[in-house]
Every structure is written in C-alpha cells, then in structure tokens.
Amino acid sequence: MARRPDPRQASFADLLDLTLVPAPILSPLEALVEAGIIRSIHEPGFGGLIRDKDAPFHPRSVAFPVAYTQPWFATEPGLYLNTPACADLPFVMRVEAATGLRAVWHPNARNGQWHHAVDLATDEGWRSLAGSMGHTDRGYVECAVGLHLTWGDLSLANARALLAAVGSVEGDSKAEWDSITPSPCGGISCSPRGAWWAVHGLEKGWYRPKKGFTYERLTPAGWARIGRTPPAAQEKRPRKAA
Known part of the structure; x- marks a missing residue:
C-alpha cells in the first residue's frame, strides 16, 4: 500500500503550487449569486430580467432595470438595460461590478x-x-x-x-x-x-x-x-x- 504523504514534509514549492491555483471562473449568473444579488441562477424572470428587491414593483422599468439575456438581435448573452436611464441606477452598477459586464441599451428592446x-x-x-x-x-x-x-x-x-x-x-x-x-x-x-x-x-x-x-x-x-x-x-x- 502506498504511503500517504505527510503534509508536514511538504516542500515550499508544493505550498506555492497550492496558493497559485486559479479560482474557478464563474458565469455571470453565478457571479450574481456569489454577490448576493440573486438567490439562484434560475431566479431571473422572463427575458432574463433581474429584480431590484429594494425598489417598488411599479414601475416595472425600475423594478427590473437590467436583464442578462441573449435577444434575437445578439450573437451572445449580455446585460441589457430596461430603459436608457437605468444605466445610472446604483443597482445596475452593482450588477455590472459583479459580472464584469457593461449593461447596454438597445433600441430593439423597448x-x-x-x-x-x-x-x-x-x-x-x-x-x-x-x-x-x-x-x-x-x-x-x-x-x-x-x-x-x-x-x-x-x-x-x-x-x-x-x-x-x-x-x-x-x-x-x-x-x-x-x-x-x-x-x-x-x-x-x-x-x-x-x-x-x-x-x-x-x-x-x-x-x-x-x-x-x-x-x-x-x-x-x-x-x-x-x-x-x-x-x-x-x-x-x-x-x-x-
């Protein structure tokens, strides 16, 4: 039977390898869960809309100011603003910071x-x-x-x-x-x-x-x-x- 290595005998190079292991890359939705913005990657509503729980439900434009989705006119998923002025909302800035993506406004999503x-x-x-x-x-x-x-x-x-x-x-x-x-x-x-x-x-x-x-x-x-x-x-x- 092979002997288990004694962690007390690990070399400095072994420890260095452990500390330099890259952190797992999170998807944008996983990053939002990690940041506490959503509870689950399945939480965003229809069209990928992300709810700002601190905002009133009406108007819906501000209650769901940003979406993570791939609309028909895009080639890959991204963050899309619900209205042009949503770009200035602190909640949208939090979502951008968590995902590393910039939310954009597209005139086809009105x-x-x-x-x-x-x-x-x-x-x-x-x-x-x-x-x-x-x-x-x-x-x-x-x-x-x-x-x-x-x-x-x-x-x-x-x-x-x-x-x-x-x-x-x-x-x-x-x-x-x-x-x-x-x-x-x-x-x-x-x-x-x-x-x-x-x-x-x-x-x-x-x-x-x-x-x-x-x-x-x-x-x-x-x-x-x-x-x-x-x-x-x-x-x-x-x-x-x-």
Missing part, C-alpha cells in the same frame, strides 16, 4: 419604456412620470394616457397636465374618431393609439370610462358621432321553472 409609461400614467403616478422621461418617450406616454382615461384611473385635468408636461401637441382627433370600430358592447379602449382622441371624447361625452366592474363604452352621443346605431339590448331569457 418594453421597459412602455412599462414605465403605462405603470405611471395614473392620478397617483403622473407627476413621477412627467419627471422621469429618461425612462420612456412621449409616444408611449400619449398611448398610456389614452388607455388610463378610458380605464377611469386618470382624470381629465391630470391627463392634460401630463400631456402638457411632456410636450404633446394637441390635435383635433377627428381622424381617430372617424376610424373607431367599437366592440358589440361599445368598448373602445384598444381602438386608436394616442391620447387626444380619449381626451376629446371624454370632454364631449362620447364615452363613459370604466367604473368598477363596468368597462368603458360609447354613449348614445358617441354612437351618433361615429354614425352607427347602438346594438339593441339583449332580452333577458325567462327562467326555467323549477
């Missing part, structure tokens, strides 16, 4: 800009949105305003204030209303894109915004505006005898 606008274009968040336009752009804000007006969680006054703050130019919205095709129940929230059709329609009483469990719908004046007759109310079926 979901974060939309999330920033639609998450904040409300009575509660519109001032924050107006003050953080580095995370989005005017077009997304206009679309978000149109949706939230019909959803009933953004008032006309706040919508106009937000649109003025981002430099939106007021149009007459005639073309949008000429092209509206409502659902059978009169729903219109997903019809045009933009804000001013929703502003003008609400001011003129052409639709009622969502309230409680009732979705937005055209008023009789709105049906007249688009030159159509509202569908007749369905008759209630008689109950079956017990």
